[in-house]
Amino acid sequence: MGRDATPVAEPWANWAGNVRAAPRVLLRPASLDDLRHAVIAAARRGETVRVAGAGHSFAPLCATNGTLLDLSLLTGVERIDRETGAATIRAGARITDLGPSLLAGGRALANQGDIDRQAIAGAVSTGTHGTGRKHGSFSAAVRAVELMRSDGELVTIDTTDPERLRAVSLSLGLLGVLTRLTLATVPAYKLRERTRALPFDACLDGFLAEETAKRNAEFWWLPAHDLCVLKTFAETDEEPFRTEAPEALPGTIERYLRPDAVDWSWRIYPSTRTFPFVEMEYTLPLSEGPAAMREVRRLMQTQHPECTWAVEYRTQPGEPSLLSPTQGAESVTISLHQAVDLPYEPLFRDAEAIFRDHHGRPHWGKLHWLDRDVIAQLYPELPAFLAIRAGMDPEGMFTNAYLARLGLAGDTSAPAR
Ligand SMILES: Cc1cc2nc3c(=O)[nH]c(=O)nc-3n(C[C@H](O)[C@H](O)[C@H](O)COP(=O)(O)OP(=O)(O)OC[C@H]3O[C@@H](n4cnc5c(N)ncnc54)[C@H](O)[C@@H]3O)c2cc1C
Incomplete structure (x- = not known):
C-alpha cells in the first residue's frame, strides 16, 4: 500500500468558473500506489470518486462532495511503439506537453482542438476534437487504456476487446480512473x-x-x-x-x-x-x-x-x-x-x-439541457455502455449527481454524492 496521496486544501472550480465543488477531499497522487490507496479508501467509506483533468469542461462532470482526484503528477510520454507509432502516455499529461516528446520520436497527434491545456485523459473522456473529416477526435485515436477499478486493480483494455474499447474511449470518468492511454500517432508534420x-x-x-x-x-x-x-x-x-x-x-x-x-x-x-x-x-x-x-x-x-x-x-x-x-x-x-x-x-x-x-x-463537456429520456433516444448504444459500466464499476463509485441525472450511471444504487 502506498503512502497517502497529498491532500490539496482549496475547493475546486472549473476553468470557466461556472462549476464549483466542495469535495470532502481533493487528492493529488504521486504514484499508482498512492492512487490505489486513495481509491480503496474512498471505496471503504462508500464515497463517490471523480477525477479532474484540467477542469476545462463547462458541464459539472468533475463535481463531487466525495473524493476528487487530480492526476497532474502522473504525466509524460512513456514510450512510442517503433512499429505502430502508438504512444503510451500517462493520464495526467497535458496536451501541451506532448508535442515536443512525440516530435523527439518523429511523431505527432493527427489532430488537435482549439487549445492544448487539457489533460490527455480529460480530452479523451469527453471526445474532445479539432476540425476536419480526415482526422478524428482524441477518443478516435485511443488504441489501449489502463484504468484502475474501485478495488484498486489495474485493468488494460485494448483492440483485442473492441466493444469495451468503444466504451472506454469516451467514458466521462464513469468506468474507473484512467492511468495510461495508448494513442495512435502519425509521422510528425x-x-x-x-x-x-x-x-x-x-x-x-x-x-x-x-x-x-x-x-x-x-x-x-x-x-x-x-x-x-x-x-x-x-x-x-x-x-x-x-x-x-x-x-x-x-x-x-x-x-x-x-x-x-x-x-x-x-x-x-x-x-x-x-x-x-x-x-x-x-x-x-x-x-x-x-x-x-x-x-x-x-x-x-x-x-x-x-x-x-x-x-x-x-x-x-x-x-x-x-x-x-x-x-x-x-x-x-x-x-x-x-x-x-x-x-x-x-x-x-x-x-x-x-x-x-x-x-x-x-458535446459531453459543454452545456446542454437534455434529460435522461432524450439522451437514451439519442444514444441507442447507451444500454451497451451501461452494461459495461455495471461490470467495471459494480458499486457505482465513479459517478456524480449530474451524470446520474442524465441516466449515465445505470441502475447502481450508490449515493451519487
Ligand atoms: C478554452 C476551452 C477550449 C476548448 N476547446 C475545445 C475544442 O477545441 N474541442 C473540443 O472538443 N472541446 C474543447 N473544449 C472542451 C474540453 O476540451 C473538454 O471539456 C475536455 O474534457 C477538457 O479536458 P480536461 O482535461 O480539462 O478534463 P476535465 O474537464 O477536467 O474532465 C473531463 C472528464 O474527463 C474525466 N477524466 C479526467 N481525467 C480522468 C482520468 N484520469 N480518468 C478518468 N476520467 C478522467 C473527468 O472525470 C470528466 O468526466 C474546450 C474547453 C475550453 C475551456
Whole structure:
C-alpha cells in the first residue's frame, strides 16, 4: 500500500468558473500506489470518486462532495511503439506537453482542438476534437487504456476487446480512473495556417469544398461584423516562419485574422483563450449543418443581440465510441460562446431547440439541457455502455449527481454524492 496521496486544501472550480465543488477531499497522487490507496479508501467509506483533468469542461462532470482526484503528477510520454507509432502516455499529461516528446520520436497527434491545456485523459473522456473529416477526435485515436477499478486493480483494455474499447474511449470518468492511454500517432508534420475574412453566405456555401481540399478547415461567424473568418491548415515541408501581426484596431475584423504561419502541427493548432467564457456545442449530421447555422445566425441577429461572441463551425469524421456524438456519421459541430458573467442560458436554450430539430447531440463537456429520456433516444448504444459500466464499476463509485441525472450511471444504487 502506498503512502497517502497529498491532500490539496482549496475547493475546486472549473476553468470557466461556472462549476464549483466542495469535495470532502481533493487528492493529488504521486504514484499508482498512492492512487490505489486513495481509491480503496474512498471505496471503504462508500464515497463517490471523480477525477479532474484540467477542469476545462463547462458541464459539472468533475463535481463531487466525495473524493476528487487530480492526476497532474502522473504525466509524460512513456514510450512510442517503433512499429505502430502508438504512444503510451500517462493520464495526467497535458496536451501541451506532448508535442515536443512525440516530435523527439518523429511523431505527432493527427489532430488537435482549439487549445492544448487539457489533460490527455480529460480530452479523451469527453471526445474532445479539432476540425476536419480526415482526422478524428482524441477518443478516435485511443488504441489501449489502463484504468484502475474501485478495488484498486489495474485493468488494460485494448483492440483485442473492441466493444469495451468503444466504451472506454469516451467514458466521462464513469468506468474507473484512467492511468495510461495508448494513442495512435502519425509521422510528425508541419502546417501552414491561413485565415481570411469572407461574407457569411460565401463562406458557408463554399466551406465543404474548402474543407475537402485542405487537411483541416473551420470558420468562425462574428455576429458584430456579420462576417466569417475561415481558417485552413495545409500540410507543408516549408521551413517554420511567422509573419508579424499588423496592428489591428479593437472592433475591426482584422483583430480576428491571424498572420500566415508555418510550424510543427502542435504549435499551430492551439490558440490562447484569455477571457473566461461558457460554451454550448452540438454535433449534427453533415447535411444538417448549413441550415442549422443559418437558423442560429437568424436567432442571434433577431432575438439575442446581447451575445457578440463568435460561433464556430467545424467538421468531424464518424467515430466508433459508443457515446460518440457523431454516432458513426460524418458530422458538423457548431459551438456558441458567451462571457461567463453575461446571460447565456436564454440564447443557449433557443439554439438547443434548433440543434434538436436538426438531429444534434451535445458535446459531453459543454452545456446542454437534455434529460435522461432524450439522451437514451439519442444514444441507442447507451444500454451497451451501461452494461459495461455495471461490470467495471459494480458499486457505482465513479459517478456524480449530474451524470446520474442524465441516466449515465445505470441502475447502481450508490449515493451519487
Ligand atoms: C478554452 C476551452 C477550449 C476548448 N476547446 C475545445 C475544442 O477545441 N474541442 C473540443 O472538443 N472541446 C474543447 N473544449 C472542451 C474540453 O476540451 C473538454 O471539456 C475536455 O474534457 C477538457 O479536458 P480536461 O482535461 O480539462 O478534463 P476535465 O474537464 O477536467 O474532465 C473531463 C472528464 O474527463 C474525466 N477524466 C479526467 N481525467 C480522468 C482520468 N484520469 N480518468 C478518468 N476520467 C478522467 C473527468 O472525470 C470528466 O468526466 C474546450 C474547453 C475550453 C475551456
